[in-house]
Amino acid sequence: MEIDQNTNTSIITFSRNIFIPVTNICRNNCAYCGFKRSTDDKQAYIMKPDEVENILHQGKDYGCTEALFTFGERPQEDPEYLKRLRVIGYGHTLDYLMDLCHMAIKKGLLPHCNPGVMTYEELAYLKPVNASMGLMLETTATIDAHANSPGKVPKIRIETIENAGKLHIPFTTGLLVGIGESRDDRIESLQIIAKLHQRYGHIQEAIIQNFTPKPGTKMAKHPPSPIEEMIITVEQAREILPDDVAVQVPPNLVSPEILITHGATDMGGISPLTIDYINPEHEWPTVEQLRKKIGNNAVLRERLPIYPQFIKKGYFSEEIKELIYKLADGDGYRA
Numbered sequence: 438m439e440i441d442q443n444t445n446t447s448i449i450t451f452s453r454n455i456f457i458p459v460t461n462i463c464r465n466n467c468a469y470c471g472f473k474r475s476t477d478d479k480q481a482y483i484m485k486p487d488e489v490e491n492i493l494h495q496g497k498d499y500g501c502t503e504a505l506f507t508f509g510e511r512p513q514e515d516p517e518y519l520k521r522l523r524v525i526g527y528g529h530t531l532d533y534l535m536d537l538c539h540m541a542i543k544k545g546l547l548p549h550c551n552p553g554v555m556t557y558e559e560l561a562y563l564k565p566v567n568a569s570m571g572l573m574l575e576t577t578a579t580i581d582a583h584a585n586s587p588g589k590v591p592k593i594r595i596e597t598i599e600n601a602g603k604l605h606i607p608f609t610t611g612l613l614v615g616i617g618e619s620r621d622d623r624i625e626s627l628q629i630i631a632k633l634h635q636r637y638g639h640i641q642e643a644i645i646q647n648f649t650p651k652p653g654t655k656m657a658k659h660p661p662s663p664i665e666e667m668i669i670t671v672e673q674a675r676e677i678l679p680d681d682v683a684v685q686v687p688p689n690l691v692s693p694e695i696l697i698t699h700g701a702t703d704m705g706g707i708s709p710l711t712i713d714y715i716n717p718e719h720e721w722p723t724v725e726q727l728r729k730k731i732g733n734n735a736v737l738r739e740r741l742p743i744y745p746q747f748i749k750k751g752y753f754s755e756e757i758k759e760l761i762y763k764l765a766d767g768d769g770y771r772a
């Protein structure tokens with residue numbers, strides 16, 4: 438945990454982002470997901486370039502630094518998705534994503550892409566245009582909620598995180614708490630994240646996210662993850678993960694005050710402009726609300742989607758170097 442020298446209290450970080458859900462079409466069928474749509478559903482979509490550009494433009498005006506691009510996983514496995522993608526001028530999702538990242542950089546925002554499991558080559562392709570990337574491990578356990586989700590096989594997800602490490606990509610991962618895994622499973626998941634970081638030094642944060650049931654899903658009646666489990670998991674994360682890996686909790690899904698006292702140090706991306714499309718019923722707090730919640734026990738500081746230690750280590754490409762230096766202060770936080 439970093440200490441603020443002026444107040445001698447701990448530093449809690451957040452990033453000011455815009456959330457861009459490029460498509461909700463996904464090959465997986467996670468039992469708790471209220472986001473994914475199949476192409477035969479009227480609500481299935483791919484955002485068009487001008488829609489994305491409009492959000493980026495507004496995000497810049499709101500002082501955001503992070504463009505968070507999320508996807509359903511490997512939507513290109515659905516031929517109908519590919520047809521729709523061709524209509525907007527692209528043959529492959531990652532080529533489209535590459536152009537959207539360039540658009541974000543041009544507007545002065547740093548991309549953080551979250552397109553699901555990826556190969557080494559796909560990660561290498563996207564690396565130059567990303568300040569950081571992410572993939573939730575969720576759990577190393579084999580659970581019913583993932584029975585029809587080929588991308589949720591733990592081994593495949595671990596491979597993606599490991600390949601990001603080989604490529605020196607600052608990386609976000611984490612656990613989804615309360616989806617059918619046991620406490621021991623969580624310990625095992627955290628130990629794997631810790632090992633990957635010890636080997637490659639690339640994990641900047643581990644999200645400890647509580648399951649919240651979504652209406653209309655198979656797990657709509659499954660109980661939400663209780664605060665006691667979150668406290669235990671945050672404590673385990675702080676104990677198992679190396680000190681330089683931040684423990685992040687989502688302040689729109691769980692009250693962060695108590696979790697900070699148990700080891701949480703980061704609040705993730707919060708947006709003054711866009712909603713949390715994965716959990717649309719849970720509003721982001723404003724920065725002021727967050728500051729009040731945290732009180733006098735800690736100092737809230739804004740960071741970029743790349744953490745200060747990775748700026749110091751030079752874990753970024755020439756393409757985004759100038760923008761990072763423009764947005765960061767001398768300590769690597771938001772200028």
Ligand code: SF4
Nearest residue numbers: 463465466467470473
């Ligand atoms: S949780 Fe993610 S991977 Fe699973 S179905 Fe939903 S969008 Fe797809």
